[in-house]
Amino acid sequence: MAATTTPLCDFGWKAVDAKLPAVDGRTLSILELAGPRGLVVAFICNHCPYVRAVISRIVRDARDLAGVGIGFVAISSNDALAYPEDSFENMRRFAAEHTLPFPYLYDEDQSVARVYGAACTPDFFGFNAAGELQYRGRLDASRKEAVDQGLRRDLYEAMLEVARTGCGPAEQQASIGCSIKWKTPA
Template structure:
């Protein structure tokens, strides 16, 4: 089912969490809330919307991380009902697209629910105090035409890093519904 993300609830405070990657390493959100902010991306492997942006997401997040903006990705789908989203397949997907950020398993879906994530991809951009400042899309490119694109997420995260505030105008991300158990 295709869904759009809700409007940004400016200032909503990030909920701390500890999740593991498919290799079993633990990552604590508050350790990634750096001086220039944090991007949390709710993604999965099987969604055609995520597949369509995966290369651009890898490029854009690598750019952001080089500028000191931290990135975490969370997979909240119930992978027992969607085997394509299993931890083993998460490893393959991350390797295929060259993800440089931790790709974490939300085993009990508590993080996705705490954040109100609705679809994949669903982007949450936080300032250094953990206040939500961006809940929009990656860019304005459609599923096929990526030659001319406005890097909305990159620009928003740069603005957040510089000013602590996100852009007032944001366009909702859209994608497949999160597969709750």
């Protein structure tokens, strides 16, 4: 399985809103999930080995960021027909299994992933309180390893800076993961 990396942060790019179904049965607006100091929009999926290796740290960081006023939302945009493990029903199971403390939304038509330019899972977009992109990078340096001993919490530290100053760090490391599983055009 080839790894895909994300592009560099396009500082100031404005977050785009959409209403998507959540695994808890609600339909939620992405931007309404922002905290008073910002928002992380994470593109993930259920089957990706990169996501599976770090999901406990994503959950930890989302909980910790909520404490400083940063909202968090995860979106799955993968083609569930070609990748049944990423179906909406399996998203519900994944959310329950990992006790996700944030909404997990389904982008069935992949329009949200396209407008954000999501490249891989996981792919993190960190916005300030004005909805301006300030971070597009990795969770940490672990890649597919489940161990996080001594790793710098890149996403968490960047979003703390965003919460304090409204600006993200100039130096950012790209996220790496499985490519978004795009639907084949009809």
